[in-house]
Amino acid sequence: MSSIESEVGREIIYDHYTRPRHFGALGPDAVMLENPSCGDTVRLSISGGISPDDSETLEFRFEGKGCSISQSSTSMMVELLSGKSRGEAIRITEHVLSVFRGERDPHILEDLGDISALAGIARLPVRVKCAALAWQGALKLLRQQEREHSEVER
């Protein structure tokens, strides 16, 4: 498994940092996320995912400024979650955050592609905030969307 401490893991992080995926062209509802301790920022927009039966897929885009961990983690996130349904995106995000927090075995990230490069982040507690910034923001937005749609259905 690639990990942040390995050369391969660093290459993956470097690649996303220097060539961020789904970058720019944000939707009108883009939300600003900020890590107050270092000033890193991510602007995140999520479109799609509005059908009540959750069959429609989501599209993520972002812009940001910050360290390699916060920006590559966001790039990996938008790549991974784009094309997923809302329910699936929430489930994956919860998984990833639990690994970042060190609550679950990092091996569960192995099937999720590049994000496994950040599997070892729990061992670097001061960088967890950087890695989790976009994921926490996305989770909040997706749950809010979920609530709004379930209210519409009722």
Added chain:
Amino acid sequence: MTNIMQTGARGLLKGAAFDAADAKAQGIREDFPILTASLTKQGAPLVYLDSAATSQKPGAVIDAIVDYYENTNANVYRSIHRLGEKATAALESGRAAVADYIGAASSREIIFTRGTTESFNLLASSLCRRFEAGDEIILSEMEHHANIVPWHMAAKNYGVVLKFLPLNEAGDLELSDLDRLLNPRTKLVSLTHISNLLGTINPIGQIAPLVHARGALLAVDAAQSLPHMPIDVKALGADFLAFSGHKAFAPMGIGCLYGRQELLESLPPWQGGGEMISAVGLHGFSVNELPWKFEAGTPNVEGVVGLEAALDYMRRLDPTWIDTWTASLAAYAIERLEAIPGVTVHGAPRLRAGLFPFTLAGVHAHDLAAFLDRSGIAVRAGKHCAHPLSDKLELLSSCRASFHAYSTRADADALIKRLTAAARRGVIV
């Protein structure tokens, strides 16, 4: 514009004097167990350049704490037995030591707190109750959060108005700005002695008479200065002074608020309970006298014991020497770092303590700090609990190197060497 000039600007060590001080610092390292242990994978010694965040602890302080727990530990004042008396004596001995160290008139002027932040919270909560809505407090743009946020809270609770002294481009305050901001509504000026980000040393001794001449009080944030230079509250003209022990070789969780006795006597108590009470009834209580009036709950006796040992150790090293050495080492490092393409050392204050912020073009400070850490070099990265200053300097985030008495030329050279490598590599992960 009139500049606030520093009197008695100290000279920096060069040549043989620098070498001699470096040799002394290498000897001092031996007093610190953590600096002699091999912490890195390669077995290299720790290059600790984060002393402004917290200093390492000498064996003398660690031993004093162990001795306290092995031979003294008891609750203070209320335990009527020999250990209780010993613990109480240890607490009051520490208070007298602090009073003596900072030149206070009496140990009644020394209030133990958890640190600088708690000292300012105490002061803001208690002092501002005496102020009226519209009264003004002057701070500066270089304050760290401990000397901003408690005043923001007081502004909200009591309607006092905060005004901020600006910095010039070099990172110094201007006397004319202070003159412009001071007015009959100014009740307090609260300034840092040393900026925790730029290392600027503010000439508090010259500012005090200006403040007092306008009928205001002066509070000094000595979080960064007490650990590095002699502090005399009378020479500074400070009505209040706050510091933390942990940056000055003492344990975490112990600090002080100094206040002139007549001022402290006039202030209402802050927290309730414990030794701050003289009598309690079902319908009220009466407040104890100074200094216990401001010390609710069981105090951090271990911390006080460690603080006394730390001040004793610092006095033996000579705080004037610590100031000169750390500033000389910073100047040595800055000169070489500025020669590395892409490296910027920010600010150029007239008088700089042994700390400075730097950035490497194209590399985020967190990434740079992580890169340095891989070679066992510890620096701080981020906004340094000084968001307004960081924003003013347009630093999304920066690294900070800070020295103490145990820092050596080898530490500075390690930083220079790794930054040279970092600059060659370009973007770093």
